[in-house]
Amino acid sequence: MKADRHPVAAACGHPLTTQAAHDVLCAGGSAVDACIAAALMACVVEPVLAGPMGGGFMMLCPAQGSARVLDGFVQTPRRRIPAEVHSIEADFGDTRQIFHIGPGTIATPGLIPMLFEAHARAGRMSMPDLAQPAVTAARAGHVVTTFQAEVARITSPILSHIPATAQRFGMAKGPLQAGDHLCTPDLADALEVLAIEGARLFTEGEVAQALLSLDGIALTGEDLRRYAPRWREPLHMSRHGWDVALTPSPSIGGTQIALMLDAMPQEVTPALLHRAQAELLDLRAQSSDPLTFDPALVAQLRRTLAGHAARQRGTTHISVTDRGGMGAALTLSNGTGAGVIVPGTGIMPNNMLGEEDLLPGGPESWAPDVRLASAMCPMCLRAPDGSITMMGSGGSSRIRTALSQTALHLIAGQPLEDAVMAPRLHLDIANGPVMAEPGDECWTDALHDLPADVTIWPERSMYFGGVHAVRSTRGGVTAVADPRRDGVALT
Template identity: 30%
Template sequence: MRDFELPGRSTAYAQNGMAATSHPLATLVAVDVLRAGGNAVDAAIAAVAVLGVVEPHQTGIGGDCFALYAPASGGVVALNGSGRAPAAMTIERLASLGVTTIGNRSPHSVTVPGAVAGWAALLDAYGTRTLGELLQPAIRCAEDGFPVTPRVAWDWRRHAATLEYSQGGRDYYLPGGRPPEEGRIVRLPALARTLRRIADEGPRVFYEGELAARMVASLQTAGGLHTEADFAAAAAEFVTPVHTTYRGDVVVYECPPNGQGIVALLLLNILERFDPRQMAGDGALRLHLLAEATKLAFRDRDAALADPAQAEVPTMRLLDKAYARALAERIDPERAMTELPRPLLEPHPDTIYLTVVDRDLNAISFINSLYDGFGSGLVCSETGVLFHSRGRAFRLDPAHPNAIAPGKRPMHTIIPGLAFKGGELWCSFGVIGGDYQPVGHAHLITRLVDDGLDPQAALDAPRIMAYPCDLEAEAGIGRAARAGLIARGHRVVDTKAPLGGGQVILVDRRRGVLIGGSDPRKDGLALGF
């Protein structure tokens, strides 16, 4: 139980259904869908559509998505809703255009957006409502306007420069030539019209016909290699999730590569090699072990993660407990690594996260992303669609598994999570934040399991990130812990922004309640009924 004399938020409890998102309007919409008889998938799609309007710097129909779904009947299903590179996108073609790097403002960072196809696939397989019905709250927000919340306003200011690179960005997302302040009502009429077209005519209208032609034309004008055929080929797919155990009785599920969920599982496999008492609290030893494990896990991510349809990804090796044990043995509890050992493999960011559990205990863990703040900054003036920048994760080294290629999906940072105990759903969770996400998953699971914290307290706990360079520490990391990290050889610096933002719902079957938490680093909340 939290200290009620200190600032903070209480853990949410409910019996009949719960949603946790990063924005109050989206959480409310999800709960409204549940109260009207919709299931977890219905509520999640309605909520993510709203988030694409009210948190436009983080997500939208111009982005990608991943999901884990645990039906009450049993099992876990993974959905890959990430888009592919255009058919003309080759390293040679880019070289002929003088492209040596793919930055977030490059049209070559835009792969075909997969979110709408992913939403439709989930609803077709597991929903009980139509996409047209579920898009109505988002359409109302875009047409009638929405008040800008505090964290959204702060992020809008931080990323405003990205919007200056396209006329659509300036027209729609910089009203009056500047980012909107907290409390201002913002309307997005062009996006509303596009959402209405999708609602009325179905999801394929986004990928074929007039809307697709307009989006392709805007990307080509910016220098992109996209064609209408690339958009028409877009499709989401259901894939087999990957999993591991933590401390023996907790089974954690993640989406497989091209996502980095496998990195979260590798981190948990490394960390469970250490005594739970070493993994408790905010002391220097726990933070040091997490930092060292992060360095090793991300070394392997950068060496091997790619689209398994076009590259060999050593998935089984990365999930091997013996491999994790070998990595853990390289960690000195008293000293930070100054140089990373060579990989043992053979061979060689902005986002939203939400979770919903319904009255029948169907659960969805869902993530939708533009990657960078406001993605590529490229906005189609005719449709209002803001395109993501996920393609900048590709490599231009032809020998690398994640090298860019026609029809290939890039390595993705966005990862939803689910955890089971005793063969039953226990926890639906996710933490956003680009590279930080697998660290956030490991941080959260260790807090829940090793510390026994409730969801809200686990999300409130201060965070660190030891990749790619210095060890970044949030303000909540105390002086003693910082001193202990420095004494071990870490270069500790303050974070420039809060690390990530998460949502959690636990299922307490014994008492018949759902227990939710929402990250205080965002504007959202967990709410149930």
Template identity: 30%
Template structure:
């Protein structure tokens, strides 16, 4: 198929429209993806922002994909530092989860630097053109949809931390609701100046505003923000059934764990890939992840043959002792954009703001991340870093090639669940030959902490599935991720998070 404009899938209609608008202006996939992410900072304010982190996988004109890492940095505790670190409880209905917020929960952000780095190096259009849709959305406002209203309500304990000064989200002590007009004119003004001056405006004016606001209540200051580095890396990759899979490499987990699951699928003698076998594969992958977190071996070692053999052993001799315990993160405040342009250049980019630190920064209209307050990102304990380091993330922006051309571009929100969501979509699309819509919309399962989570269409059959405690969801739920996927002839945004897609 010859694309007139391109194929786009994103977490909101506004983000998808922004990407198509940029492609219509003869921008490439990088321009479009960057524009979509900036637009989503208004349409998906609860999920992403300039002061969070992210990762991008991209391929220009059919070349081998590469990865851009702009996730957050953790820094050591300053000597004699006092910092704000407050526990908040989020109620998911059937469970609660503790998050930490406040200025001491903020990690050194990378999203803005990463997006501008990618656009300057690999994009085609001037920055002011790329940012125009985001500027317009923030100034004129967008209507809050059902998915965003649900997330706002879910995270109200965090967003209300400083509600008196959070006038963009709260009116008369009530958080914004579905159908309300959400404007962020201060952020629009910031983006306008950024579009004219580029990264120097952020490095000078923007960082000064952040530094003044944080004072001594955070773990870093202007110096650490100015020394943040965007990193380009070689993708983690694997071959399976005639397809080439590329994704976010170490130190992040997601891409390597997906590659591990795919390697197990590719090498198992049992080719009838039913849900019972899939549960065993996901449990084997989870067990290997736990060993990496315990520093028994490095994330980059996961494709070693001896590590794969351990995975095969778990699958082939599955028992109750194969099931480990771990904490379950009930939320994944992440969003994803997938783009393929008319020249078959493609971009897969995932970003997050965590749950937010609880403060709107005056003069910028943004909420910074709380990555240092998420247990799954800090498995060895909070504030335990002796040296500055890039945090690991489960984000896995991915690209699959077939016959040396882009076949599917995809990624997902959903914390730990995003890796299994991506694997299930790949199985549906690449192996079962389902349409992209059916591949994304089909019911999903997930295993963690001795519990098998399923959507309504998943039957509990087979020995492995019956070994778990069972948590059945009555309908498709954002707990199982939000896969936004683009192919050359179709695109689909996951309805679980009210995603949107356009293919022209």
């Protein structure tokens, strides 16, 4: 290896997703190229967590220079029309969650325009070359993993909502099983043509028209044509000499993570994590607008946590680093999917207008023609020694807790793998029940002392997110993929 070349690394949520990214990096592709190849592959082999008609955020961090964020999240329709919405309940085992699906929950997709914008800015390889691994996997078929079968079980009311959806996801004759061979030739054709014709296929072309043909959809052709990804300056904060770049407004995930990182004292305990999360949720509930990274809010959190200390009582993610030292982190989501299939494409579009994490007021509460706020937050962390860590997580509302806790452990000096694997706790309501993972005796005793109802899960779970991270230092690279979401890392 040449002295001016950096080692490459990729951490993603599926073996084929990681392999697609790693192969591109080894062939000399950029970090953006690797993210594109991995994202398209994820749409094939992680089809509930990622979809071509979803949205996402990409964080780019050069070896030298400033990080940038590309916002490719979904947009609400420009006008309201009668739309079709259904409710289903997903079973996570230890908890259940309501989701809204149907054509009326489909927001304007942003993922494909975002990938092509990123490619125009920092891509090196051709789009047909980047799409080919995903096209091949979709056409030839892939073996369903145990994790993907479990995701299918949880979301089976969505994946079997109508016969066309059940057929697409291999559930026409019964539940999807680990080891099943899943082929999606329509998706292969759509991705192959996309790579040749460009994003226009999804914004004005045949795929766009097929989407608009769905009965009960709220979107119009104008929504698709006028969508544009946006470059944004990251939200920056510092903790113990580390510079942390996060997604800015309208993302809510970056602000919440920044507030927690800035307010937390050095010690990270279940009691402090619980109180910090409760205070953030309470602040958000009291505010009619998204929270801002405001010194007054940080000070308020610090006072609360200091007083408390004295008392002592979804989505998928891709992280890569290329031979030029650039890191990229891409978080993408299809919601849980709208439960319908765009004719002739094999694509289940997003259900973002039905996600309660995004619209707590329900599927009719969206304002027209606005970017939806998202919990997704790809991150870039620069340590005082110059090392760079790219990371992110899937997991809906658990993204903020997974990433903030991982970052706190990493900044406190833990190795990357230990920081990712540390047990997590999460709460959705300020004064509500706490969900927690098992840990050592000290962790368990501290959980039992919390002033809340605590459920300790029997083992680590996908419910608590999946942090996939790569770290580049002068001595080399480290890649860690979270086993909670079947992650695979390659260096």
